[in-house]
Amino acid sequence: MSDQPSDASSRPETSPESGDAVESASGSAPEPGSGVASGRSGRAEAPAKTPARASTRSVPPQNDGPDVPKVPAYLQKTPRPDVWLRGGQPPPGVLSRLRPPPPPAIGPATLWSAFATALLSALLLGDGVGLNLLIVAVPAALGAFFAARSAGRRLRPWTAVWAVGGLALLTIPALREAGWPVFLAVVSALALGSLALHGSRSWPGVLLGSLGLFPSAAAGARWGWHGVRARADDSRGRVRSVARTTAVAVVLLVVFGALFASADAAFAELLGSLTPDVSVGDSPWRVFLFALGLLGALAAAHSAAAPVRWDGITVRPGKPRSRGEWALPLIVLNLLFAAFVVLQLVVLLGGYDKVLEETGLLPAEYARQGFWQLLWATVLTLVVIALALRWAPRGGPGDRTLVRSVLGALCVLTLVVVASALRRMDLYVDAFGLTRLRISVAAVELWLGVVLVLILAAGIFGARLLPRAVAVSAAAGVLVFGLVSPDGLIAEQNVQRYGSDRAIDIDYLKGLSADAVPALNTLPEPLRSCALENFQRDLAAADAPWYSTSWGEARAQDILEKNAVQNHGTECYGLGQEADEREGYEEEDSYDPY
Structure with missing residues (x-):
């Protein structure tokens, strides 16, 4: 295209054979000796005798810009096809799906908050x-x-x-x-x-x-x-x-x-x-x-x-099984659970003494022997439910009804197992007292029961919220566990047992935290002073500032300042360590990992 299109368009139209028209349109001066008439001579030679091909050869090529040298074909870079790709571009990998986009520049408020x-x-x-x-x-x-x-x-x-x-x-x-x-x-x-x-x-x-x-x-x-x-x-x-x-x-x-x-x-x-x-x-x-x-x-x-x-990150569901192949093992497991539940109901309704007489076990032995097995049975049941959902049949409404019925019955029966395990732990604690290990595993068993209830609710209302609901239940359990003060509960339960003429392990209670001081403060002398002497010594040596002192520690300091412990000397050695002979059973797990 010419740099001045308005000048070319304003000139009179001429035939393509006219050399003047061609050169004026190109905007270039005539070459000397070309046979083209000068504009100053006033006359033009007969252009009709010049062949049209000759006039077209004299037309210079239009140039829109600076000359760019051509790159040879053998130097031109062309993308080579990837021989490993089939059917277009591959789908994005796991890392590319997980990787976030770059964040915007950090703001001053964020920087000051971090500082x-x-x-x-x-x-x-x-x-x-x-x-x-x-x-x-x-x-x-x-x-x-x-x-x-x-x-x-x-x-x-x-x-x-x-x-x-x-x-x-x-x-x-x-x-x-x-x-x-x-x-x-x-x-x-x-x-x-x-x-x-x-x-x-x-x-x-x-x-x-x-x-x-x-x-x-x-x-x-x-x-x-x-x-x-x-x-x-x-x-x-x-x-x-x-x-x-x-x-x-x-x-x-x-x-x-x-x-x-x-x-x-x-x-x-x-x-x-x-x-x-x-x-x-x-x-x-x-x-x-x-x-x-x-x-x-x-x-x-x-x-x-x-x-x-x-x-x-997506987990692909397993290959669905047929109804008979999937349901038969679970139905057999449900029957086994049902038989165990019926036996537990018989024991609960009055056959407890008869079971102890036939087995030859003491009440504490019977309780201790069954809790850990029932705890593992609850955990394995959750594993079975997860695997069953992975390979469950997914053909239509009938399959969904079958899955909900079989797994729902298993969850209900497992809840009875959870209740039986907690009952056994209650009997065991009543016989030997509460410890950190016992209250911890009882809390875990109770939380597993909550998870089973959430699974039942997911089978009715949908499982979209189930992962977050389980996480919320775990966090709420930890929060409640801390708020109720487990060390305070342990000390309070053991003090109540001592008030009922049961044995008390002062050496174990002295190893608790300062949260146990309010309960131990109610013991009669010399048990009170023997149980609190370590706390008074440790709290007196502590010099923690206000922001690193807990409310339980501050309360214990206040109690001991108002009513200091008495020095009973060697009288504290061996005090409160006598075994509970009335049950006729010596506890084997005296070692507590906590």
Whole structure:
């Protein structure tokens, strides 16, 4: 195309054989000696005698731009077909389905929340656990919220359930001094927090999503570093201003705080109890806690902005079996369960003494012998149900009715087995007292019964919510287990047994946590002082700040300050260790792994 199309179009139309028309249209000057008349001569030679082919040969090619050299064919790169591909592009792999899109740049609110989490971790977590875990978790949760909002994620109901449940579990360290329920609560809180960030709903998503913070640790650190560098380059003046302001505020607080503390002893005591005790000797430990808090907060924020799609992992159902092949083994198992349940009902309705007479077992032996077997029977039943659902027939409504009927009957019969196991544990505890091991396995058996009820409900209303419902039930069980104070229940039950002229193991009770002090404080002397002497010595030596002191420990300190223990000397040795001879059975599992 010509650079000036308006000039060519304004000229008179001429025949294609005219050389003037061709050259004027091309916009180029006539070559000398070409036989084309000059415009100044006033006359033109006969162009009709010139063949049309000659005139067309003189037409120069139109050039729209600069000349581009042609690339030889042997140098041209053409994509070669992949000989391994059949039927087009392959489907995306598992990793590509799980990998999240890159998150947007980290915002200032998220950065400040991560820094606050790291600073609080370094200042508060070095003296133990208590309310400080909840204090540290709050800015980390805010940072994750800010990151999710910047990425366009909305707060969904299940996300709120996981988040509130995780924060509620972190209240257990602030309430209980016992380490084992605190450990369960902290682990469960981390799992619920990860589920809140990823929003999983399937079985693989719920199981793997509870561990989802670990893959985001390195990515979160890089994400935060890039954000810090970008903001430092763009706002060096503001960074200096913030640093100066912080330094001035710290200097003012130190100077005037020291003056007021030296002027008033009460204010000095209050300031000392509120201020974290930071010494030079534990600086490496504080630096480690700072880095741990920073990495954890950045990992949580990165997961909130770019969650891993754990729900992309799909488990293919097994090959469906025929009705007879699938149902016959389960029907036989149901008949076996039914026979056992009928026997348990007979024993419950009055045949208990006859069974003991025929078997020659003592009541405690009968109870102890059956609990563990029934616990494993419950666990294996859940495994059988999971495998049966994998290979269940899926032909139509008739198959669905068969599956619901057979598995529903199995769940109902297993619930009776759960009740029988709990009854046996109750008999065993009544004979020998409550321990940490016994209350733990009883709680697990009770939770398995809740899972069976949820499976029954899923068979009626659908299984879409079953994975999340099971996770909620587990977290709720851990929360309730911590709130009821298991060590306090153990001490209270053993004290009640002693009031009923039963034996009491003082040595075992002395190994409990400070949560047991209120119950042990009701024992008569010298048992009370013998049971509490270790607690008074340990609490007197403890110098934990307020944020790492649990409510159970503070209550025990208050009780022992009001009513100190008495020194009974050697009288405490062997006291309360006599065996319970009235049952005629010596307990074999005196060793408790807890």
